[in-house]
Amino acid sequence: MxxxxxxxxxxxxxxxxxxxxxxxxxxxxxxxxxxxxxxxxxxxxxxxxxxxxxxxxxxxxxxxxxxxNSRHHHHHLQCERCGRMAEVDACGLDASLAEMERISGFHITRHQLMLFGLCPSCRAEKDR
Missing domain, CATH: 1.10.10.10 (Winged helix-like DNA-binding domain superfamily/Winged helix DNA-binding domain)
Known part of the structure; x- marks a missing residue:
């Protein structure tokens, strides 16, 4: 490009x-x-x-x-309070996806997972 x-x-x-x-x-x-x-x-x-x-x-x-930052499959976590986002270079869903394919008959070609929680800064503020 x-x-x-x-x-x-x-x-x-x-x-x-x-x-x-x-x-x-x-x-x-x-x-x-x-x-x-x-x-x-x-x-x-x-x-x-x-x-x-x-x-x-x-x-x-x-x-x-x-x-x-990662050019291969990864997921993101987003803070529910401030909106800050972190990229996580991990998935760990392979076994679950294989089971979903077996049950549904689908061949899963991709997936997107968003995880929500509180970032370290917002957790520290909450604990104060």
Missing amino acids: RQTPQREGILRVLLDSDRPLTVEEIWERMPDRRSGLPTIYRNLERFVQEGWAESILGADQVMRFVRC
């Missing part, structure tokens, strides 16, 4: 955020805002295909994007 200022700007915004962002939030944080929303959408779609970002449907049914 060709390197462009717009792509670099989008990736920089995602890298600088510890929370998933909507397309509008990404646009608002871009330094020069030369890119329109359609350009950002197209680039994010490509980043997801390449494994550089992941799209996450929030509890409010709004799609947000997060930069992924």
